[in-house]
Amino acid sequence: MTAVNRAEQRAATRRALLDEGRRRFAADGYHQVVLAEVARAVGVTKGAAYHHFDSKAGLFRAVVAEVQEELGERVAATAERHEDLWEQLRAGSHAFLAAGTDPAVRRILLVDAPTVLGWDEWRALDDRSSARHLAEALTALVSAGVIAEQPVEPLARLLSGAMNEAALWIAGGGDARAAEQALDRLLAGLRTAG
Numbered sequence: 001m002t003a004v005n006r007a008e009q010r011a012a013t014r015r016a017l018l019d020e021g022r023r024r025f026a027a028d029g030y031h032q033v034v035l036a037e038v039a040r041a042v043g044v045t046k047g048a049a050y051h052h053f054d055s056k057a058g059l060f061r062a063v064v065a066e067v068q069e070e071l072g073e074r075v076a077a078t079a080e081r082h083e084d085l086w087e088q089l090r091a092g093s094h095a096f097l098a099a100g101t102d103p104a105v106r107r108i109l110l111v112d113a114p115t116v117l118g119w120d121e122w123r124a125l126d127d128r129s130s131a132r133h134l135a136e137a138l139t140a141l142v143s144a145g146v147i148a149e150q151p152v153e154p155l156a157r158l159l160s161g162a163m164n165e166a167a168l169w170i171a172g173g174g175d176a177r178a179a180e181q182a183l184d185r186l187l188a189g190l191r192t193a194g
Contacts (some may be wrong), residue, residue: 002013014052016042018066027103030060030112037159057116063135064104067104067127072100072129078135082173092164094180096130100167101176110168143144147190155190162186 022044024033035056039049053059079092099105114122123131135156141147148153166179 013048014042017049017052018063022033022063025060025063026107029107030116060116064108067108068125068129071099071105072133075130076133084095085140085144089141090135095177096163097167097170100171106171110164133158134160145192148192
């Protein structure tokens with residue numbers, strides 16, 4: 001077996017473990033998942049799983065990072081369909097709320113990640129993806145005069161927290177349309193009168 005084949009095999013094993021881990025973490029929650037069962041499901045040894053991720057927490061951390069990155073990209077892609085900066089903020093915010101119905105986002109990112117990884121690590125992952133996109137959107141709106149001049153970081157944190165809670169509420173059976181309307185009213189309060 002050549003070095004390229006071994007590298008491809010390692011990459012395929014890692015990908016299979018990530019996919020199966022993601023499926024199980026979303027369906028069963030972190031505490032119910034057993035790393036040896038994830039390994040068995042993809043046809044590798046427990047040792048191979050530990051080689052790639054060191055622990056169940058390591059696999060979970062990698063899954064969280066991947067789901068967080070995908071969510072940030074999904075929100076940004078939705079926002080970028082609009083040319084108007086304000087509509088970009090609204091569309092991206094609505095896309096984030098809608099993502100709460102995705103079992104991987106709800107269970108992995110919003111429920112388990114803050115407790116399993118700890119608040120600081122979870123926030124750092126969020127800051128590199130969806131929170132970064134939100135801060136960039138708010139910065140552009142402040143620069144354009146659509147939102148009054150103000151520090152962006154606390155505003156981004158407030159909106160992010162509100163949207164995380166609303167996404168959890170929707171995932172638990174809350175009315176998505178009502179949450180979107182409430183979010184629109186909250187955002188409208190940020191606009192300058194001009």
